[in-house]
Amino acid sequence: MIFSFEVIISVIMLISLILYALKGGADYGGGVWDLLAFGKRARKQREVIAEAISPVWEANHVWLILVIVILFTAFPAGFSTISTVLHIPLTLMLIGIVFRGSAFAFRTYDAKKEESRSWGLVFSVSSLITPVLLGVILGAIISGNVIVENGIVRDGFIKPWFSLFALFVGLFTLALFAYLAAVYLTLETDDEELQDDFRGRALISAVISGLLAIAVYVLSGSGAPTISRELSENWWAWGIQVVVFILAVSAFVALITRRFRLARMCAIGQVSLIILGWAIAQYPYLVEPNVTIFNAAAPESTLKLLLATLVLGGFLLLPSFYYLLRVFRKL
Amino acid sequence: MAISLGFHIIFAVAGIAMPLMMVIAEWKWLRTKKEVYLSLTKHWAKGTAILFAVGAVSGTVLSFELGLLWPNFMEWAGSIIGMPFSLEGFAFFTEAIFLGIYLYGWNKVNPTVHLISGALVAVSGAASGIFVTIANAWMNTPAGFDLIDGKPVNIDPISAMLNPAAFSQSLHMIIAAYAATGFAVAGIHAFLLLKNPRNQFHQKALYIALAIGGVAAVIQPVSGDILAKTVAQNQPLKLAAFEGQFKTEKGAPLKIGGIPDVDEMRTKYALEIPYGLSLLAYNNPKAEVKGLQSFPRDLWPPVAIVHVAFQIMVAAGLIMIAISIYCFILMIRRKKIYNSRRLLRILMLCSPLGFIAIEAGWTVTEVGRQPWIIYEVMKTADALTPMPGLVVTFSSFTLIYIFLSAIVVLLLLRQFRASPEYVDKGNSEP
Numbered sequence: 110m111i112f113s114f115e116v117i118i119s120v121i122m123l124i125s126l127i128l129y130a131l132k133g134g135a136d137y138g139g140g141v142w143d144l145l146a147f148g149k150r151a152r153k154q155r156e157v158i159a160e161a162i163s164p165v166w167e168a169n170h171v172w173l174i175l176v177i178v179i180l181f182t183a184f185p186a187g188f189s190t191i192s193t194v195l196h197i198p199l200t201l202m203l204i205g206i207v208f209r210g211s212a213f214a215f216r217t218y219d220a221k222k223e224e225s226r227s228w229g230l231v232f233s234v235s236s237l238i239t240p241v242l243l244g245v246i247l248g249a250i251i252s253g254n255v256i257v258e259n260g261i262v263r264d265g266f267i268k269p270w271f272s273l274f275a276l277f278v279g280l281f282t283l284a285l286f287a288y289l290a291a292v293y294l295t296l297e298t299d300d301e302e303l304q305d306d307f308r309g310r311a312l313i314s315a316v317i318s319g320l321l322a323i324a325v326y327v328l329s330g331s332g333a334p335t336i337s338r339e340l341s342e343n344w345w346a347w348g349i350q351v352v353v354f355i356l357a358v359s360a361f362v363a364l365i366t367r368r369f370r371l372a373r374m375c376a377i378g379q380v381s382l383i384i385l386g387w388a389i390a391q392y393p394y395l396v397e398p399n400v401t402i403f404n405a406a407a408p409e410s411t412l413k414l415l416l417a418t419l420v421l422g423g424f425l426l427l428p429s430f431y432y433l434l435r436v437f438r439k440l
Numbered sequence: 441m442a443i444s445l446g447f448h449i450i451f452a453v454a455g456i457a458m459p460l461m462m463v464i465a466e467w468k469w470l471r472t473k474k475e476v477y478l479s480l481t482k483h484w485a486k487g488t489a490i491l492f493a494v495g496a497v498s499g500t501v502l503s504f505e506l507g508l509l510w511p512n513f514m515e516w517a518g519s520i521i522g523m524p525f526s527l528e529g530f531a532f533f534t535e536a537i538f539l540g541i542y543l544y545g546w547n548k549v550n551p552t553v554h555l556i557s558g559a560l561v562a563v564s565g566a567a568s569g570i571f572v573t574i575a576n577a578w579m580n581t582p583a584g585f586d587l588i589d590g591k592p593v594n595i596d597p598i599s600a601m602l603n604p605a606a607f608s609q610s611l612h613m614i615i616a617a618y619a620a621t622g623f624a625v626a627g628i629h630a631f632l633l634l635k636n637p638r639n640q641f642h643q644k645a646l647y648i649a650l651a652i653g654g655v656a657a658v659i660q661p662v663s664g665d666i667l668a669k670t671v672a673q674n675q676p677l678k679l680a681a682f683e684g685q686f687k688t689e690k691g692a693p694l695k696i697g698g699i700p701d702v703d704e705m706r707t708k709y710a711l712e713i714p715y716g717l718s719l720l721a722y723n724n725p726k727a728e729v730k731g732l733q734s735f736p737r738d739l740w741p742p743v744a745i746v747h748v749a750f751q752i753m754v755a756a757g758l759i760m761i762a763i764s765i766y767c768f769i770l771m772i773r774r775k776k777i778y779n780s781r782r783l784l785r786i787l788m789l790c791s792p793l794g795f796i797a798i799e800a801g802w803t804v805t806e807v808g809r810q811p812w813i814i815y816e817v818m819k820t821a822d823a824l825t826p827m828p829g830l831v832v833t834f835s836s837f838t839l840i841y842i843f844l845s846a847i848v849v850l851l852l853l854r855q856f857r858a859s860p861e862y863v864d865k866g867n868s869e870p
Contacts (some may be wrong), residue, residue: 163544164545166506167539168540170496171536178503178526181518188514192504200508204836207843210496210497210500211843211844213850214494214851218489218490218493357731407595410521415526418523422529425530426534430533436549437540
């Protein structure tokens with residue numbers, strides 16, 4: 110079972126999701142710091158953020174499209190369940206994505222400059238809301254309340270996602286994205302004062318993320334019982350949580366001692382492992398408690414071909430993506 | 441969904457052809473080292489960037505929307521036609537990466553790499569368009585599965601991609617993209633030349649845009665003919681609706697214009713060319729064309745809409761061809777296109793024609809397929825989500841797209857207003 114097509118494709122989907130969180134997520138976080146820019150260097154902070162995001166945000170964003178495309182090609186039944194039950198938060202998230210993307214485009218390409226501040230506000234507010242909605246959706250998917258039985262949505266279109274647990278997963282997502290962004294931004298400027306601004310933000314958001322992580326963990330007992338049990342009873346789950354903790358502490362220390370490259374590596378490891386741990390806890394479920402990656406899978410002919418495409422596409426894509434990041438010195 | 445696609449198609453089409461023009465301008469810059477080409481490249485690149493940014497978010501919306509509105513369709517068809525969407529995902533990714541390098545890498549990569557990045561943007565943009573159109577073609581001529589008890593079995597995604605309409609439909613779409621964008625851009629620069637006739641910036645732009653739009657417009661009938669024959673073979677009912685052909689007859693005439701009257705079962709006020717339809721659809725003036733009367737009434741698409749849209753598309757295409765040929769003749773006679781104010785005015789007025797043709801063609805293919813979402817397999821009504829209050833979703837997506845379009849138009853207008861001056865020193869007096 111472990112080396113079946115279903116699992117391999119799920120792993121690729123997971124990697125895309127992790128990359129989306131690491132790259133696209135940080136772009137959202139940039140928007141948060143744009144909103145919260147203050148002090149006498151506020152304008153400079155915003156410039157650093159805009160310069161860091163502009164060349165790459167569209168490419169970063171495509172990771173999300175890739176996740177969706179793999180989902181509906183390989184697991185059409187899962188896609189249909191999620192998009193039926195979570196219609197409302199998905200729609201809201203899309204509205205957030207549209208406003209953010211277009212506001213950013215407007216701010217960057219507008220020939221007139223004076224209006225760009227209000228567009229900047231649209232950009233940063235939607236950067237704040239969209240990750241929360243993304244987290245709410247993920248929280249709902251693991252809650253065990255997203256259920257379609259015989260073509261009928263069991264719990265209606267609001268209850269499955271309108272919960273304290275899902276909300277806290279949303280806030281946790283936002284905090285992590287903001288944390289990632291602040292850590293990356295310390296490396297986007299050579300100005301020591303600006304570096305210190307972002308370092309301070311990274312430290313604060315690290316603490317907030319940690320507190321929210323604990324809150325999510327506590328709430329998961331009733332909010333997502335299956336996942337919660339997996340996380341507390343499994344030895345590997347403990348292993349991952351211990352490593353995440355060690356990385357979090359190391360990132361914190363590295364930030365304090367201004368070792369920003371090390372901090373970035375730790376932060377990347379931290380976020381990747383959090384998503385990985387969640388995914389392992391959820392295995393083999395795509396949507397708790399009825400949809401698994403096996404019963405929702407497309408026929409093998411489709412999976413085989415999709416895998417071939419993903420592998421070939423990967424050979425094309427990954428070097429190009431790497432090159433993009435190299436050109437703009439993001440590695 | 442249809443509305444979202446109707447808007448998206450405009451961003452997407454412009455996003456396919458703009459990079460090609462931008463790369464041609466850059467290539468000219470590298471060859472001639474004339475400043476004006478560099479400036480043109482940078483301006484067109486900005487236009488491309490705006491279209492791409494908005495296209496990226498509108499594309500994201502669409503990929504989710506497939507599931508939000510048609511979960512049953514996606515559950516049923518995802519495994520069959522997910523492939524072209526996955527390939528499109530990769531093409532889109534390539535486009536995003538190299539556009540990033542292109543736009544922000546002027547001083548970071550060497551000129552050849554820069555030009556290649558631009559070319560990759562153009563190629564992957566076209567590839568995206570082809571893959572998406574293939575998925576749509578599958579809805580017209582579904583293939584790659586067997587239908588047993590209403591469920592698809594023996595799924596073969598490769599034959600699904602190679603469905604009968606895939607080649608002709610995507611060819612037609614891609615050429616349309618170049619023709620429409622070429623004409624639209626030419627029209628805008630023609631307008632600016634009317635105000636500022638000596639500006640070389642617009643002169644050069646006009647030539648490049650017209651070259652692409654003109655060549656595409658002139659070869660378009662060939663792909664249209666291939667596509668019409670595909671439709672005749674696979675969707676005879678749809679062809680009958682295109683043509684407003686109610687009667688089943690041998691040696692059917694080609695109807696030009698006219699308004700189909702469904703109650704009287706005939707198309708009124710049309711100009712008829714004897715044997716024309718049989719000849720075009722089957723290469724044989726005596727061939728039998730199945731009319732709408734041969735099909736159950738409840739499977740007819742809205743005939744009047746389809747027929748009229750089809751006529752609009754063809755008419756727009758013909759006008760574009762006429763203009764292209766006229767410009768070509770002028771060029772052979774070594775006359776400067778931009779010195780004829782009348783021609784500039786015509787070009788300006790015709791600049792939306794290609795997009796009108798595309799929207800009309802989109803109406804023809806989508807409305808012409810109704811009541812099916814997958815031709816003769818699944819009805820549109822059965823694919824809809826059970827979510828109540830869909831009006832809200834539909835209207836909010838519509839608002840999103842109106843908002844996006846307004847932004848694009850506004851941004852592009854401001855770009856054009858900021859276009860630079862390169863005064864032509866009068867070496868091209870008539």
